[in-house]
Amino acid sequence: MCLLTDSAMKNAPDCRRFTCAPSSIGSPAPSDRGTETGLTTGRVLGALGLAAAGFLVLRAAERNRLQPQKQADRSRRADAAIQMGRASSLLAGSVFADSAMEHLRGGYHRRAMYVAPAMAGATLAASTSSRARLSRRNADLRDGIYLAGIATGLTGLGFHLWNISKRPGGATRMNNFFYAAPIGAPGALVASGLYGLAAGRLVRAPQMTSRQEGRLVGSMTALNILATSAEAGLLHFRSAFQNPVMFLPVIAPPAAAVALAAAVARPGRQMIKIARAACGTTVATGLAGAAFHVWGVHRMHGGWHNWRQNLLAGPPIAAPPSFAGLGLAGLGALDLLEMEAQP
Amino acid sequence: MTDSFDPPYPNYDILRKWDSPSYNQITRDVLTERLTAVPQRQFLDEQEWRLLQAICDQLVPQPERTDPVPITPFIDAALTENRTNGTRFAGIPAMREAWRKGLAAIRAEAMAQHDTDFVSLDAHRQEALLHRINDGDAEPAHWDGMPAQRFFRSVLLKEVLAIYYAHPAAQSEIGFGGPAAPRGYVRMGADRMDPWEAPADRRNR
């Protein structure tokens, strides 16, 4: 692995990343990737996550000061870790706000419904914690939180399926997929936990090659994007795609998933570049989606004046940022894949 | 009449939502008029008015209310304006005449059975008398060809209920959501309610 990494190092023009990395700790650094312009707002949203991940990078850099030939490598992995951390934060933030709202709509009639926003909040805290230390104990604690988040997501999935099944007609009726508990939503919490775990792995001693890591995260992200897109598609179909812009999340993110999958299969520079652009678009889609949903609430009857109804009955503002999180995860995966990309 | 009404939503009042998005302007205007501009007697004479009030007290008794929902004034107002409801069943004359005739017949029923005015009867006797008409046992001689049960149910009782249950106090007592525009409802399932609805039925809590 070291050999591969070293040779990639020599070929790659990415040494600047090493110099960039520390500067990104305190404040968002200007991106040198044009396709990431949409990240500006993402950085604001993920600022805490960035800081936390930055700390980890700094610690990692300090620790490995004696091994300068590996520092660049490590910091690029750390770069990817930053993206994973942000992805985890954005997803957790989205789940936190969305599940809090949707379960409020459900009246929290089961105590278990508090668990989703609570665990999403814990995951968010873990992935953005500014007090992050690289101590074994803290790392384990955070992993524990991520695992609990994953378990919560999976349990939620079960609960939501059960909720569908107990309605009249159960899984044979589209009405239940449209209006009962959404099956896809808890998956975002699972994804958040997985990216959190991945971020942690990336700043520790590598257990597999970067290519393997990149492929693993890249494939997972492609699938997550497709699942999230399917969910958005279902709900936008429920709303009859009444505004053409509602087709965006069923076009742009799946394209990114395909590009990402292609990059995973063949991590060539060109393909990575394309996938990077596609993932950037997915981030932008997620952020624009939140803005569109804000507008959508305004367009509901009574608009923001009737916010108590329309925040719940209108388009969910907190849901689209999931796409931004997944886009960032995709970018992170591409960082890892790029380390081995062939010219 | 011995047992009184036990409200399931004792502290709920749809008027508390007055300034919320549940009320639009026209609803506020309509209810303001209904609540503040209770019509004065115009069409009925004083005797008819008192009789009708006594009847309304039997049809919708409100012993627990210090400020009962007014019903007679709105019937009188509708008659003053000569309002109609789109249906005149065979044997029932035009609205104004039907009401005059119906009230006279009920007075006559009371006189015939108890040798006194309906208003002077005790509540039990008043109720029993109205039940007889409702059950189709009125004395046709007093009704001058008008079908008594049809008048009682399709004209009198319907109008009384339409006025009573259009009143916010009556709607609050049954836990109805009340005015709802522009704001409607979000939670549609059984036992699910929005914060701006009546809280759960206390009998279920």
Next chain:
Amino acid sequence: MPLVEHLSPRAIAGRAPDVFRHGGWVPMREYGDDEEVDFTIVGTGAGGGTLAAKLAEAGFSVVALDAGPFWRPLEDFASDERHQDKLYWLDERISEGNDPIELGGNNSGRSVGGSTVHYQMVALRFRPEWFRSRTTLGYGHDWPVDWRRMWECYAEVEDALKISGPLTYPWGPKRGRYPYREHELNASAEVLARGCEELGVDWSACPTATVSARRGLSPHCVYRGFCKIGCATNAKQSTLNTFIPRALAAGAEIRDLSMVTRVETGADGRATGVVYQRDGQVRRQRARHVVVAGYSIETPRLLLNSASPKHPDGLANSSGLVGRALMVHTNHAVWGRFQEEIRWYKGPPSLAVCEHWNYADDEKDFFGGYAYMSQGPLPTDFAKTLAESEGIFGTELRRRMADYNHMAGLKIVGETMPQERNRVELADETDRYGVPLARVTYSMCENDRQLADHSLEFMRNALSAAGGQELFQSGGTAHLMGGCRMGFSREDSVVDGDGRSWDVGNLWICDGSLFPTGGGVNPSMTIMALAVHIADRIKTLAGQDAL
């Protein structure tokens, strides 16, 4: 509530109310009374309003008159049952027969947009066999329109109203996907669904004419539940906010508060225009064609009142069938109390439907069919039902009404047989316009009773299977159909399959009075589909110079 005679016309001076904006206006083309327009249409409801839009869009000059006011739902519709009585035809009509029907708010609208302004938005199609019920099912009369043609017209209407319906409909031949998705079921609809699941019959989310997502200026339905007394959000897709704006945009003139009292005919017996009253003035509108679209009471009443030496028994009445074979839907219902709170005031009242008994021919021993829907009556509506069917008042009624939030109910739209003894005639007494009052005679037949009894038994089982207790039932009727039926010859009908009078070549009828049979579903979609059909036929005939 304002009395209709105290209102002033709004659609004047080259503009008409914009139904989508507070105080808004849209430009409106106007025609002089002496200007002979291509079509003058009497009534702007499901039939007349739809036809006005289609004809204006086809380039005809159109003046459509309505006796009712032109509302702006956003500012005119209150959340109040009593106030909203202003949507109904409250002028007196005399109701007789063995089973005299309730008119007024029960089945008759008086607004631009007609009864669609207060309809419950249940958007069902007729069963194909009903268009040939005599031939295939052995009762009633065949329709002079093929069901496949009607199927095309239904599709057009459903798209025009963006009907929110299920992806697949369990009964009848395959139909295209509804333009908008079905609504979430409310608790009341879930009761219907559970009952069906328990009894092993199919159910469906009800195709509904209120949008489940934004549509242009119509916002997503807010589930306020006052649908039956006028939608104050414009989510409901009525003629008032769909076809009427289209008609205005295409150059039609809509005259509100214009009560047509007579169709005038010339020496040759052909229609020359209409006499109407607006703002206290008697006026005449000349027209090459007159379309009567006043629904099953007012259409016969107007035709009968338009008698002339050439038409001594009333206009278009050589068959003697004008006003005959009036039909209603039986509206029997079973109600029950549930332990949980249903709160049926939320959402459109009928979000679930069971059409099983419209299609299951082998399992029943009566003619015709019925659909039943979940219910959500508003307080005064339900109080009246309770008092009438249970014969109670006083404290007992108040106590029963206290269970309002625990109630659920199933109610049928039950087909009745066309009987010629059920009819609309002119009474001796006249109204404030000087027009004789309508006298409506209605009696159920044995088959009607059998159907109602069957439905009550089935719904009792369904409701108690769903958990309902303390069941009680109610009767009543809804909707009007027939009175000027369409048919195959001048002997068997008032008009032909194009809605054109057999007697008067430039007189047309376009409303629910055309129905030869009533079907077991709410009639609005079928009336609109007929209007689409008639408009298309008029276009075709005009192209062939056969108008």
